[in-house]
Amino acid sequence: MKASLWGLVVVVGLGLMVGWYLRQPPEEQVDQVEEEKPAILTSIEMKDYLGSVVKVRLFAKQAKVFEKSETTDLSEVYGIIASKKPEGLPTKIWANQGKLSGKTKLMTLTGDVRVEFPEGRVLETEVLVYDQQKELLQGDQPVRMFGRGDSVDAAGLLYFLKTEVLTLTLPSIEVTL
């Protein structure tokens, strides 16, 4: 009798323990993704070709190449965009940083971005995106452009390299008459 009672107690006890165990929330599983270590290159030069012609030459003091994400972080960027005209002068670009995306073919330039157009106008902004596929420069940050008798402050810009047409939104222009 005593033995069967003890057996019952043990069974009930085990049942409670199993029930308690099953009620416990599962332990959180923390993904431990290792940060991708980039390949670091210094004093680099990159070239973008159109056929056999160099369309864009890009220089940077340092490049961090992330292979998996297909991105490259650049610092102290200097770019030369060739003119569409055979004898035309190039457009030059400077920026503190740049981020190249291999997937989207976009290059985002940030920090003291400066563009010097061949005719002498200079454009300054903080963020500028260069779309390699569409061949355009785009920015939605405040822009300042000066030179050739005009000084412009605008809310954003769009520059089609193919047509050489620059559009500034909400411009405020000081025109020398």
Place this chain on the structure above:
Amino acid sequence: MKVCLLLLSLILPTLAFSQSKALVHGQAMKLDKSTGKMLISGQVDGYDVKKEMRFQSDRLELLRDTKTDEISFAQVNGDVVVTQGLEYAVFDHGVYQRSLSLLTMKGHLILGNDQSRIEGDRAVYDTELEKVSLLPLPSQQLKFLFHQKNPDEPDNPTPITGVADEVWLFRELKKAILQGHVEVNDPTEPSQFKSGRVVVFFDSENQLDEMTASGGFHMTQPGRSSNSRRAVLNYNTRLITLLGNAKVQQIGEGEVQGERVEMHMDVKKGFIRGKRQKPIRIEIPLN
């Protein structure tokens, strides 16, 4: 009358030597680097601080000389309004070409100030000669309105209206030339005269000072009819001088002929004074 210059000095770099600057705002600015053309569009609003001039339009296009950077061409389109103080110019389309020193304004053109107003279709401003020529639409006439001094109420000048085939404005000279089938109506007398050509002089307040009619002068007033080759209407003295084969018929006072006849604008004050060697001939009806 001065208003054409407003546009010049604002958009248009006729006074480039003064290095004046205009602040221009718009919704978008398009710069075509292949042509150098700059297009500002969408509620374009410009202001020249130095000259205190404002201009508004739908679009403004500027082209700079590639070598000198001077604006060589400017174009404004759509509901153009230029103002400076009390002066204004309204039109649809304007073009300035530095090489020709010409500014052309077209479409529903109105030039005016607080004392005058001219309506037409187009105007050409010669920036070197500072002369504006206004023309109407084909088969129409220019309409004008000037104010004359009112001796009884100096603060309330009275208007004179009329039409002409062509008008020339000379800003610096404060002068206008009305040409071709000129008709002038003065509602105060009331009177009306027709002439081939009328030179208008304005005073410092832009009010009518004097009109000189030539190429035939024919005036009708209640009870009086006047003809001559030329005539001078002085709005300060309120006197009219008829010159050259002058002939005046006034009911109750007969007819006067002579080489030079002077009479009051107000018919009730009558006339008349003849001058020069040739005697005037007066016919007085004997009732």
